[in-house]
Amino acid sequence: MVVVRVMVLAACTFAAGAQVSVRLEAEIEPVTAGQPFRLIVTTSGGLPDAVKFESVPNIVIQDTPISQSSSTSIINGAVSHRVMLHFRAAIAEPSTVAVPAATVTVSGKPHKSNSLTVTAVEQVERPGPTLGDGVRINSLTDKIEAYEGEAITLTLEIWEMEGVSIKGITNIPQTVGFYAIPQEPVPTDVVAKQHEGLKYRVRQSTQMLYPTRSGQLRIDKFEWNGIVRGVTEIDGYRRRINDRFIRASDPVMITVKPLPQRPEGFTGAVGSFLVEGQLSSGQVDQGVPVKLAVRITGRGNPRAVSAPEFPALEWAFVGEPVRTDAAPDLAVQGRVDHIFEFAITPHQAGNQTIPRMHFVYFDPERVAYETKSIGPFSLTVFSSGESDRPVLFDGAENTSVNAIDILATDILPIVTRPGNLTRGNGLPAVFWIAAILPVLAYAAVAAFVYRRRRFENDHGYARAYHARTEAHRELRGVLEAGRPEESLHRALIQFVANTYNAPEAGMTAHDADALLRSHGCEDDLCKNVQTILRSCERAVYADQSLPGDEMKALVHGAAAVIDQIRAAIRKRGKS
Numbered sequence: 001m002v003v004v005r006v007m008v009l010a011a012c013t014f015a016a017g018a019q020v021s022v023r024l025e026a027e028i029e030p031v032t033a034g035q036p037f038r039l040i041v042t043t044s045g046g047l048p049d050a051v052k053f054e055s056v057p058n059i060v061i062q063d064t065p066i067s068q069s070s071s072t073s074i075i076n077g078a079v080s081h082r083v084m085l086h087f088r089a090a091i092a093e094p095s096t097v098a099v100p101a102a103t104v105t106v107s108g109k110p111h112k113s114n115s116l117t118v119t120a121v122e123q124v125e126r127p128g129p130t131l132g133d134g135v136r137i138n139s140l141t142d143k144i145e146a147y148e149g150e151a152i153t154l155t156l157e158i159w160e161m162e163g164v165s166i167k168g169i170t171n172i173p174q175t176v177g178f179y180a181i182p183q184e185p186v187p188t189d190v191v192a193k194q195h196e197g198l199k200y201r202v203r204q205s206t207q208m209l210y211p212t213r214s215g216q217l218r219i220d221k222f223e224w225n226g227i228v229r230g231v232t233e234i235d236g237y238r239r240r241i242n243d244r245f246i247r248a249s250d251p252v253m254i255t256v257k258p259l260p261q262r263p264e265g266f267t268g269a270v271g272s273f274l275v276e277g278q279l280s281s282g283q284v285d286q287g288v289p290v291k292l293a294v295r296i297t298g299r300g301n302p303r304a305v306s307a308p309e310f311p312a313l314e315w316a317f318v319g320e321p322v323r324t325d326a327a328p329d330l331a332v333q334g335r336v337d338h339i340f341e342f343a344i345t346p347h348q349a350g351n352q353t354i355p356r357m358h359f360v361y362f363d364p365e366r367v368a369y370e371t372k373s374i375g376p377f378s379l380t381v382f383s384s385g386e387s388d389r390p391v392l393f394d395g396a397e398n399t400s401v402n403a404i405d406i407l408a409t410d411i412l413p414i415v416t417r418p419g420n421l422t423r424g425n426g427l428p429a430v431f432w433i434a435a436i437l438p439v440l441a442y443a444a445v446a447a448f449v450y451r452r453r454r455f456e457n458d459h460g461y462a463r464a465y466h467a468r469t470e471a472h473r474e475l476r477g478v479l480e481a482g483r484p485e486e487s488l489h490r491a492l493i494q495f496v497a498n499t500y501n502a503p504e505a506g507m508t509a510h511d512a513d514a515l516l517r518s519h520g521c522e523d524d525l526c527k528n529v530q531t532i533l534r535s536c537e538r539a540v541y542a543d544q545s546l547p548g549d550e551m552k553a554l555v556h557g558a559a560a561v562i563d564q565i566r567a568a569i570r571k572r573g574k575s
Contacts, residue, residue, distance in 0.1 A: 020045040022104045022113040027086075028192045028199065030119040033094045038066070041085045041113065046106035048083055054100040059118070062088040091120035124196040131243045133198055134164035134228035139173060139219070139249035141209075147257050149270030149304060150364045151334040152178075152209045154252075156185050156222050159193065159200040168226015173251070177217040178209040179301060181331050208334045210270075210301045212540075214258035222249040259362055263369050265309060267538055269361035271300025273336065275308070277357065277374035286384040289319075289345040294374065295326075296338045296359065302331045303508065306538050307340035308374075311355040315348035315381075320531060325510075349383035460501030467498035468566045475559055484551050489536035492529065492558050499565065509533035520572065521565065528561045 020043065027038040039061060041051055053061050065085040072081045091097055099116040136159035141152050154175070160166050172184055185205035193202045211217055229242040259270070273296055280291040296305055307321040321340040330337055346352060354377040363370045474491035481487040496512045497504035500519055507515075509530055516526045532554050539546050546554070 020106050020109075020111050022102065022111050024099070024102050024113040024116050026116065026118050028194055030121045030194065031091060032123050032194065032197060033091055033120040034123060036088050036090045039087045039089045039099070039116075041087070041102055041104065043083045043085075043104055043106065043111075044081070046111075047081075048085070048104050048106055049108070050105040051085060052103040052105075053087075056097060056099060058093065058095055059089060059091050059097045059099065091118065094120050094122045096120075126196060129161060129163075129198055131164070131228045131230055131241065132245065134161045134230060135159060135166045135168075135224065135226070135245060135247060136195065136200065137170075137222055137224045137247045137249050139222040139252060141219070141252055141254065144253065145255045145257070146211060147270060147362065147364045148212065148214055148259050149210055149268060149301060149362070151271060151300060152211070152254065153334065154185065154207045154209050154219060156205045156207075158203045158224060159195070160203070162199045162201065164228055164230040166226055166228050168224050171223040171225075173220040173222045175207075175209055175219055177211060177213055177256075178219075179212055179303065181208045181210075181301070181303070181334075186332055206332075208301075208332065210304070211254065211256040214256045217254045217256055219252040219254065221251050223247070260367075260369070263360060265358055265360040265371075266362070266369060267306045267360070268304040269300055269306070269359075270304065270364060271298055271334075271336070271361065272363055272365070273298030273300065273305070273359065273361050273370075273372060275359045275372040275374055277377070279354075279377050279379065282378065283380045283382065284346060285382050286346055286349050288384075289343045290379065292342045292344060292354065292377065294321075294340045294342070294357070296336060296340070298336050299334055300336055300361070301334075302336045302338065303510075303537060305336050305338055306534070307342075308357045308359045310342055310357065313344070313352075313354070315350075315352050316344050316346040319343040319345075322527070323530075323534075344379075346379070346381040349381045352379045352381055353377070354379060463498040463501055467495050468562055470498065471495035471562050472559065475555055475562075478555050479548075479551060483540070483545075485536045485539040485546055488551070488554060488558060489533060489540065492533060492536075492562075495562055495565075496529070499569070509537055516565070522568065525561055525564055525568065528557065529565075532558050532561070 023042045023044075025040050025042070027040060031037040041048075051065075064087075066088050067086040068083070070081065070083045096117060096119045099118060101115045102113040104111050104113065136157075138155075138157040138159070140155050140157075142155075143152055146152055154173075156170075156172075158166075158170070185207040187203065188206045189204045191202050191204065193200050209219075224247045225244075227242050227244050229240060231238055231240050233239075276295045276297075278293050278295075280293070284290045294308060302325070307323065310318055310321070319342065321342050324339045324341070325331075325337070326339050327335075327337040344354070354375055356373050356375040359372045359374075361370055361372075362368075471491055471494065474487070474494065478484050478487045478491065493507050493512060494504055496502070496515060497507055500515055502515055512533060513526050513530050516529060535546070535550075535554060
């Protein structure tokens with residue numbers, strides 16, 4: 001065993017009970033056989049007293065650190081301190097060595113790091129590097145075989161050799177057949193790697209891909225086009241040189257396996273999940289709503305996770321679930337944290353029970369469907385003396401109150417205070433018509449020309465003006481389409497994009513909701529749009545067709561929200 005004692009930093013203190021974490025990593029990957037490299041032990045939350053490495057064949061680790069560094073940061077009042085210890089190591093022969101977890105003692109307590117696999121490659125004898133070696137690109141996935149809906153991590157890498165600088169543009173690979181989160185890869189890390197003995201600084205970007213159908217799917221090549229700049233010696237003088245290069249990675253082929261026979265209750269969630277449920281109160285008065293929150297966490301496509309089917313209750317009215325994304329930033333990591341709130345309004349007093357609810361998903365690691373259950377929940381409903389019959393309303397005002405009954409259109413009110421009759425004065429009406437008509441005609445022509453020019457020059461205005469008409473025309477053909485769910489989703493997304501002059505390509509239900517809310521759309525309208533789009537997305541993602549009656553209801557609902565959004569925009573424009 002290798003044991004190392006580390007001097008504590010007297011100037012640094014830690015809060016009692018701080019959580020300690022230890023991380024083990026290699027400074028570069030892969031390493032060169034026979035050449036020294038560094039193993040880095042990073043400790044957070046405490047000062048390390050000792051570090052132990054298990055003895056492993058084929059690798060030699062020095063028993064003292066060659067360097068040590070520390071950093072302290074304060075975020076929202078919380079103090080975070082890190083200590084980094086660098087150990088010299090070497091692997092004699094080309095091989096892959098599994099380094100066990102290091103044991104770090106902090107305040108007398110041992111803490112384990114992660115284990116590590118280090119690959120050593122044979123040293124390559126080659127002439128000095130050229131500008132052509134200055135940049136490399138790579139496209140890789142964490143798996144090349146997956147099930148429908150299973151998460152695949154796509155990593156794009158741009159390698160920049162030490163001693164040069166690069167500047168260029170990239171073409172993101174096409175991912176037809178995949179549901180992508182986010183729409184384009186996002187930068188995640190900068191790591192050190194080597195290739196043929198040359199060291200590189202590697203910028204990595206990642207994207208989560210979820211295959212939507214089985215078969216062979218292709219992730220197209222990743223391209224880079226730019227300039228590499230470096231310094232060379234010419235006739236005894238150091239001069240800066242540059243050259244333009246085009247680099248392209250190989251395409252990646254993914255074999256997608258179909259899901260087994262789908263069980264009842266499965267809505268398309270693929271991954272690994274945990275489900276929790278909690279009532280806001282165990283006691284409630286009759287007619288007063290109580291909330292049941294269902295929280296679903298885990299790994300998978302957040303767009304494919306829907307609320308569990310709520311059991312029918314004869315003693316209460318249950319509203320549609322309200323979905324909240326508790327941690328939207330987790331989506332780029334393929335993680336899910338959703339909360340669904342059901343509003344339950346009891347109309348019968350007594351000791352009531354909410355039956356058990358089930359969430360069904362497919363676990364690709366176990367190659368089996370799993371069911372997570374919550375409940376049953378007990379609820380005591382106190383009588384309020386009101387009728388146990390539920391009263392449903394749509395929020396509209398009761399227009400019958402204070403209304404005037406019109407008995408007949410030919411009955412006019414009696415005039416009880418007539419005014420004095422006088423002889424009219426002024427010029428005849430023909431005069432005013434002759435004087436005003438040319439002015440009105442000129443104004444009408446000017447308005448027509450202005451409007452026509454605006455349609456030609458203002459693309460956003462033209463899109464918004466025709467958005468409602470085009471949307472209703474699309475809705476009329478939804479039920480006869482081959483995939484009515486896709487047609488309805490496209491029609492509603494197209495309406496939102498045209499109304500606010502936003503890009504339509506790649507817009508999801510989440511994007512549409514954010515766009516509507518940013519323009520002051522009312523919460524109820526946004527929720528209705530979300531409900532329709534989510535229903536379509538779930539059906540498309542699970543490759544299931546919605547029943548005819550449900551599709552008709554969704555089409556009618558879409559037509560209604562389109563008219564309501566347009567009316568709200570006009571109302572805001574007049575106010």
